[in-house]
Amino acid sequence: MRVIAATFVEAVAQLRIHRVRVMLSLVGVAVAVAALTASVAMGDIVRQTSIESMEQSSGRPATFGFSAYSLEGDPIDADALVEEAEAIAERYDIRYMSPVTYLGGSVQLGDVRTDAQVMGVGVDYQAMHRVEVTDGRWFVESDAERLAPPVVVNQYVMDMLGFASAAQHPTIALPDGRTAVVVGVIDSPMYQGWPYLWALPDTAAAISGADPAYAQPTIEMWVPEESADAVQTMVTRDLQGAFPDAQVDSYRQDYAAYFDEAGDPTAFVQQILLGISGVVLLLGALSLVNIAVITVRHRVRELGIRRAFGASLSRVFVGVMLESVVGTVVAGVVGIMVVVLAYRLLLVEQVIPLGLPGDLPAFPVWAAIVGLAVATAVGAIAGIIPAVVAVRSKVIDAIRF
Known part of the structure; x- marks a missing residue:
């Protein structure tokens, strides 16, 4: 437990040191997570609106x-x-x-x-x-x-x-x-x-x-x-x-009598929204990987010294990957907060009075959970490449760098 906490503290410290590069790389992730969360939430809204409209008509x-x-x-x-x-x-x-x-x-x-x-x-x-x-x-x-x-x-x-x-x-x-x-x-x-x-x-x-x-x-x-x-x-x-x-x-x-035969009529719209947000998320992840690899290249000497003082390969690997995870989680939280705020100020207060369903929740909680989970997964996947680069550097070569 102590090792995990120490690794987490090191990851946060590295994010603070390289905050300019991290912020540049995480802007895309924040936008992508916001787009994904908004897509999931809008899918729920479209579905709820369609269902309520059909229930008003047919029961x-x-x-x-x-x-x-x-x-x-x-x-x-x-x-x-x-x-x-x-x-x-x-x-x-x-x-x-x-x-x-x-x-x-x-x-x-x-x-x-x-x-x-x-x-x-x-x-x-x-x-x-x-x-x-x-x-x-x-x-x-x-x-x-x-x-x-x-x-x-x-x-x-x-x-x-x-x-x-x-x-x-x-x-x-x-x-x-x-x-x-x-x-x-x-x-x-x-x-x-x-x-x-x-x-x-x-x-x-x-x-x-x-x-x-x-x-x-x-x-x-x-x-x-x-x-x-x-x-x-x-x-x-x-x-x-x-x-x-x-x-x-x-x-x-x-309407449910026809769903069994024709499927969910809102599924196509949801798939389009998720597809668009997935592309945005992929671009954000690629940007994160690119900057993370460059950052690790500039830290070769530091990582070599840590290895020389006894840091294990697993400690270095997890530390570098955790930096990416922590960064994307923070970016994900920011992106979700932006979407929730926009949902509240623009949709609930401005659009719903024009005719959206009355049973619409304040915000689909599961959409925020999906956004946060995806942000964490993107951080872990994007952190693997720079972490592999870090552990493959030889101690003597890193010190000479």
């Missing part, structure tokens, strides 16, 4: 859609279908279940009547599809009993209504004479450029003016992936048993 793994259609042409009672789905969810301890109905229609927004996309959804839809309400709130169970039904809208609708916040209680007139109250606003890039309204199933049919009998919902269920196939089979069987004269279809709709 989290594993989300199934169940639909039932009458074979005789008459519509299935939507309320009966939802009640049966709720009973099945309770029977099999399925925590997240939501009916989903896509309804078009003409909606009165202030003084303007316009076409809009109206969706009838349940309370659990928010968790299943990562719906982030930026102003106000999402639906709660007690909303079904309210005389003035609640509705959640996108920012486009709020602008048409002429209100700045859901706290002002904007209202929407329904065709049946009731008045819906806006309780929440969703400001997401996914729902821009067109009026979107979300409501509980009965309210959604009233908003769009659709006949509730023909507003057939799809039942979505979010279940654990490890039991996905079994749950799909059981729910399909029970729905078919409850509606024997209907055609019951079931399908898995979340």
Whole structure:
């Protein structure tokens, strides 16, 4: 242990003596490690953004859609279908279940009547599809009993209504004479450029003016992936048993169902980023090796004297290599700190408010670990060549040098 500590102290001392050369050689390593760390972090960001976008659209793994259609042409009672789905969810301890109905229609927004996309959804839809309400709130169970039904809208609708916040209680007139109250606003890039309204199933049919009998919902269920196939089979069987004269279809709709076949869609982007950072890292390592060899050549006399006073070959080898390792670790830490700072000041505070995922961590810790590990490995590999040069010098020749 004492020998290791002494070797480390010698390495640090040599770095201080040759600090100008070391700094010149380590600038490239610091830049390379920063590029590698940033590439790994950006790969995580791209992946997280893609996953959250897909989950908003199709649900989290594993989300199934169940639909039932009458074979005789008459519509299935939507309320009966939802009640049966709720009973099945309770029977099999399925925590997240939501009916989903896509309804078009003409909606009165202030003084303007316009076409809009109206969706009838349940309370659990928010968790299943990562719906982030930026102003106000999402639906709660007690909303079904309210005389003035609640509705959640996108920012486009709020602008048409002429209100700045859901706290002002904007209202929407329904065709049946009731008045819906806006309780929440969703400001997401996914729902821009067109009026979107979300409501509980009965309210959604009233908003769009659709006949509730023909507003057939799809039942979505979010279940654990490890039991996905079994749950799909059981729910399909029970729905078919409850509606024997209907055609019951079931399908898995979340993105993970396609990953198994097509692979990770973000892998290509990550490989490009890692490839670029790898080239930068290689150039930095070559620069380090070049300057390290030159430095050792100038230290031939010093190394010969150390050998003459009893320094072993292994001590000289490890000492020279450790100089490179310590230098690259310091450079790696500096590079990682620069990336973390840039990530915090530029990305988190400036870009995320424009639409990056809300679950993005302060910084992917494993990206910093990878950067530090690579910096250490580069230092060890780059230090081998000058260390071999140092131990191959003969004592007598080194003293004469």
